[in-house]
Amino acid sequence: TGTPSKDGTVLEKNINLQVLLYLKELLEAADIKVYETRTTDRYIGHVERIAFANAMEADLFLSIHCNNAYQDAEAKGTEVLYTQDQESGNGISSEKLAQLCLEELVARLQLNDRGLHERGDDLTVLQKAEVPAVQVELAYMSNVEDMEILKTEAAQRKAAEALCKAVLRAYDAMVLD
Numbered sequence: 001t002g003t004p005s006k007d008g009t010v011l012e013k014n015i016n017l018q019v020l021l022y023l024k025e026l027l028e029a030a031d032i033k034v035y036e037t038r039t040t041d042r043y044i045g046h047v048e049r050i051a052f053a054n055a056m057e058a059d060l061f062l063s064i065h066c067n068n069a070y071q072d073a074e075a076k077g078t079e080v081l082y083t084q085d086q087e088s089g090n091g092i093s094s095e096k097l098a099q100l101c102l103e104e105l106v107a108r109l110q111l112n113d114r115g116l117h118e119r120g121d122d123l124t125v126l127q128k129a130e131v132p133a134v135q136v137e138l139a140y141m142s143n144v145e146d147m148e149i150l151k152t153e154a155a156q157r158k159a160a161e162a163l164c165k166a167v168l169r170a171y172d173a174m175v176l177d
Helices: 012-029 046-055 094-109 144-150 153-173
Strands: 061-067 078-082 113-118 133-140
Touching (some): 012 061, 012 153, 061 153, 078 094, 094 133, 094 153, 133 144
């Protein structure tokens, strides 16, 4: 289920799935082939997610999430996690993809910019990816202000638009054969 909102009325899994479905529409309209690990409310383990992406020989891997910090009610905003280990043979790295995602999300959602965070050893989807991979943390489920924004369809669509723009910018930066 991921993390619930502070009041327990919104579940992370539902926001993530809705953003993914909007993103899929946008990317396919831009003629980008999308492979998703789920399109319905079902659980897919971290190992299975990245194994699927690697098997599909994807160009990029985005993992959509929401954050929590119940011990710090003031924590709010958007951040993107990445690892230095992945760089495609066509000139895009996980760090560059993360930067593009963060720029676009902050511009569209108007949430606090919490920056980029290098991770990897503790996050399977980043550690095991064979392609540039990022874990996008859209907002904090534990922050009331973030949730008031993110639980709306308008914000979920803006998040999808931001991620679509980031992917398109990543493809523009790639050196394709």
